Every structure is written in structure tokens, then in C-alpha cells.
Amino acid sequence: MDKLWETVTVGRMTLSHRLAMAPMTRSRAQADGTPGDLAPVYYSQRASLGLLISEGTQPSEDGQGYLFTPGIYTDNHVAGWKKVADAVHDKGGYLFIQLMHVGRMSHPNNTPHHRLGLAPSAVAPGLEMFTATGMQEIPVPREMSITDIHRTIDEFRQAAAAAIRAGADGVEIHGANGYLIQQFMAENANQRQDQYGGSIENRARFAIEVAAAVAHEIGADRTGFRISPGMTLGGLDEGASGPDLYRYLISELAKLNLVYLHVMHGGNDPFLKEIRALWPHVLLVNRAGRPLDQIASDIEANLADIAPIGAWALANPDFVERLKVGASLNPADTATFFGGDAHGYIDYPTLAKLQQES
Template sequence: MTVNTLWSPVTIGRLKLAHRLAMSPMTRSRAHADGTPGTLAAQYYGQRASLGLLITEGTQPSDDGQGYLTTPGIYTDAHVAGWRQVVDAAHANGGHLFIQLMHVGRVSHPSNTPHGRQAVAPSAILPEAKIFTAAGMMDIPMPRALTTQEIAATIDYHRLAARKAIEAGADGVEIHGANGYLIQQFLSPNANHRSDAYGGSIENRARFALEVAAAVADEIGADRTGIRLSPGSQLVGINEGDQSDDQYRYLVAQLAGLNLAYLHIAHNGNDVLLSDIRRAWPTALLVNRGNRPLELIAKDIEVGLADMAPVGRWALANPDFVYRLQKGLPLNTPDPTTFFGGGAAGYVDYPALRPVQVAYGDATKGYPSQQIAGVA
């Protein structure tokens, strides 16, 4: 690892960051039943503020956008108030926070949503996958196809959610266009059989992603807007087929014209495509490689393929990950049994090798400073 490369400053939109690590978005399923993040979320993100750029868990922009139990939302005043406490904790500890807007599309179950309605998607096509519900694992049921009017409304939901995120004090939002959710469903020919302006050709299948990105950038500023893509991902029934590379070359080229704060790639091993994306993308590029060894964490930055290295499970299990990496100290092992749902265990109780002071701001709001005891 070239230390000077990883620890050199970088600009993300209007943010000046001290290093090139970031916290990846990770679903934790600990919001209140109405989608409001709770006090533990403020502690969780505040603990990890030294990562600089914190990208939150997927956050639904509407009732239709929810897929999983107890995921947070950002479309009501209660959501704004809950997120404001989270943002305050991150800012008080020197971090910056982007709320990820995640509309899951067909990856849902009526029993997991506030309104109990059938999921929406580009087309009425089963993903042939299961989802966790209060009754256990169940088959994802058939979604219904969005009308063109509903597509326009869904774009407006993203616009509203972005505005609400900024009202909560967030530094920006990341649009979730990856992992088999709604935007990638529009991109994928096996999930999108539409014959209108949103289906068929590469250009048409990219239209929804581009219109969402343009609407969000128009609402809060391009320098507060990022987007995440996962070319080649086959999660929850997605298969982008032979046109996948050309689809993303076109999409990235069009997104580049919006001058967004960053593009976040969940990399699936296609280094030729990644090189093409790097050449086409004019601002910061974040690249997240799954299962990379720790000693290669800075490699993409060193060779010019990325500007930042987001980390997931390492950040989840190590509130002091930056300190440990800088000092070459051992890392905590994440506990998968506590990844989704539950309380403090496996969420805010991972030990730190030095005290991590978590400031919540005004103690009269019920958020006094707390400290994770160091173990060394």
C-alpha cells in the first residue's frame, strides 16, 4: 500500500476530505416501524465519522420504495427529524454524510411495506427470489408494471426525498442504481420488457436512471448528488445480458454530462469496463471491490482506476477502522448474525482500540456524548 496515496486529500463535490476511505452503504434494518432512524443510528454513524464520507444504508424515498423490514425512509417530517440527529452526530465527530436513496422496485413483499400494496417494477416479471418478512422467508410475489404517469411520480419521489435529506442536514444523497433494485431493473432486459420510451433499446432502458439523477441534481445540486451502479451484478434475479457493457458505457457517458459529485461502482470483476468508466467519468470515482484483501485496499487508487476506496464490513465491525489501518492494528471480526435487525449488539458495541468519543450535540435533546471504551 502506498500510504501517501490513501491518506492524501480528495474533493467530493463541495466536500474537502482528508483521506480516500469512505463508508459503504450497508442495510442494518434497525429503524422504527414508521421508517424513522433511532438513537442507535446516531451512535452508529457518529462512531464511524473518522471515515470522512459516510454513505448511509439504503433509505426509501416513498412507501412503494420499501422492500425490507425496518429500513429507514426520508420522505416525512418524522424521518427528517430522525435523520437530523444522525447527521448531527456524524458532523459533531468530523464526518460527512450522504443518505442513500434506495427504491427497491420489485424486491419487496406487501407485508414489509406501510401500505401493504403490490410492489412496482418496470414490468410484471417475477425475480424468482425470496425475501425476509415477519413471518420468515417468503417468495417475492409478482410486481405490477409502473405506468408512465407513475414513473414520473417515482422520479418526483426521489426529488422530494433528496430535498428532505438536505433539510435533515445531510451533505448530499447517493442514488442507488445497483444491486438489482428499481433503477437496475429498468437497465436489465430480463426485468424490463417495456415497449414505451423506458424499454427496448439501451438508450430507453437508461432513461429512468438519467431522469432520476437529473431531477435530484436539479433539486439539491449536482455537487451534492452521487450515484451507485453495479455493472454485471446478478442479484435478485437480474441478468443484464450481452449488452451490459454497452449499456453502462452509454449510461455513464450520459451521467457524466450532469457533473455529479461522484460515481460509486460496486465492482464485479470486469476491469476492462472499469477502465472505460474511469476514462469517461469527469469527477470522483469510488470503487468497491468485494472480498479484496486488506493489503490491496489502495490499489485501484494507486493505478488511477479510482479516487476513493469505500469499505463495508471492515467499517461495520471497527468504529476506529481508520486508526487501526493507519497503525497496522488487527481488526475486529464482523458477526453476520447481527447484520440485520436487533438492537445495540453487533451495531454499536464493537470494541475500539482507543476511546472513540461520540458527540450527539445538545444533551437536552437526549443525545449526550458517549464513549466506547478502548481495549488497548
């Protein structure tokens, strides 16, 4: 694992190792979308991971789909995230806020305005979603007009600017996991006949325009982008043209000189090698189901520059220290992943605390 402990420069950041914290929804924000009072503690506890990518954060009211997810579009949101950023910086870490517009993955009962979700086409995902009154079927979304599309691109831009005002070191645009940007790329969710639908170039257009707007606003060296090629979360099917779409998209994003590309990798190793060849900048690879003893395998194979981790970081605020000494890890309590209080959020013990108690 020697290469895991080498330094790496990512835009304006110099990281002391090749680990990072992956974005993980925790659903503990206040009702208005302001990060909860415990969020600065949660993130700063994990600052030794170096680069912390925040939970998905909506860039607008229309971007929200789940209960108690944070936003970054009001003064209160900015003030709340500033507490998080300051706490992370005080512990020597860096914070990128992930901008997540859920698109059709929304229910009116979960949003501040109770409107239908927005999507490239009026096609429901065929899934249920948790609401305050229990599981409910996700309704058919409203197809976005060209005006809606342009407004949403501008909301991403404004949210990125707000993140920088809050003291974040950058933003990650969420173009993965079944949410709005990937919905534009998926054949079964995007049935448009205009410049945002049909051809590969058209279905990638929204993603590229969002990335360009954000990079122009805050700098390409503070703008990352996440993709999940071939994954079917949110009921998406990118179709047979999916690989070609990503080849085109990655090439176009590379021209913008974004600071990194973050790949949620489902196991198609030949395609990951193609991505590595296409992407000339820093590459983050979050490999699903990766065993601990292979955490550095993609870095050692030159398929990635950084290996983000999810549940291991959630349950082990001192993951870096534990990995260095080969210590056992706390198991993650799945029952406390989403919503709740301090339990399962900021009370996972560090190795030092366990040793003091023994």
C-alpha cells in the same frame, strides 16, 4: 498506501483521506421508517471515515422492500436523520443519504400499505424474502404506468430535498444491486415497449431522469450515483448489451456533472478502466473480495479516487486509526448484520478501549 492518505475534494467536501463508508442495510429503523435511536451513535462512531454513505433509505412508501429500513419522506424521517447528520458533523464527518427504491424486491407484508411492489414490468425475481412470518416468495410486481414512473422520479427529487433539510451533505442514488433503477436497465426485468424499454437509450432513461431531477433539486455537487455493472443480484440479467448500456449511461450521467460515481465492482478490470476513462469526476470503487493489503490498489493504479469499505467499517468504528498503525481488526458478526439492538451495532470495541482493558 501513501496515496490513500492524500486529501481529496468531493463537491463541497474536503476529505482528509481516500477511504469512505459504503452503504450497508442494518434494518434497525423504527416501524414508521424513522431512524432508530441508536443510529446517531452508530454513524458518528465511524465519522473518522470522512464520507459516510448511509444505509439504503426509501424515498416513498412504495420504495420499501425490507423490514425496518429507514425512509426520508416524512417530517419524522427528516427529524430522525437530522440527529444522525448532526452527530456525524460534530465528529468531523460528512453524511450522504442513499436513496434506495427497491422496486420488485419487495413483499407486501413488509410495507406500510401492503401493496405489490412496483417494477418496469410484471416479472417476479424468482427469489424469497424475509418477512415477519419468515421467508416468503416475492410476488409478481405491478408494472409501472407512465404516471407511476413520473411520480417515482418526483419522489426521488422530494426525498433528496428532505435529505438536505435533514442536514445531510448530499445523496447517493442507488442504481445498483438489483433494485428499481437497475431493474429498468436489465433485459430480463424490463420488457416494456414504450420509451422506457427496448433500446439501450430507453432502458437507461429512468436512471438518467432520476439523476437529473435530483441534481436539479439539490445541486449536482451534492448528488452521487451508484452502479453495479454485470451483477446479477435480485435475479437480474442485463444481457449482452449490458456493457454498452453502461457506456451510454455513464457518459450521460457525466454530462450532469454529478459529484461522484460509485461502482460496485465485481472484478471486470478491463471494464473498470473503461469506466475510469468515461467518468471525468470523482470515482468511488467498492471492490468485492478485496484483501486488506490491497485496499489502496485501485487508487494507486488511478482507477479510483476513493475506496469505500463495508464490513470492515461495520465492525471497526476506528478503522482509519487501526489501518494507519497496522492493528488487527475486529471480526464482523454476521448474525447481527440485520435487525436487533445495540449488540453488533454500536458495541464493537475501539483499539483504544481494547488497550485500556488489557
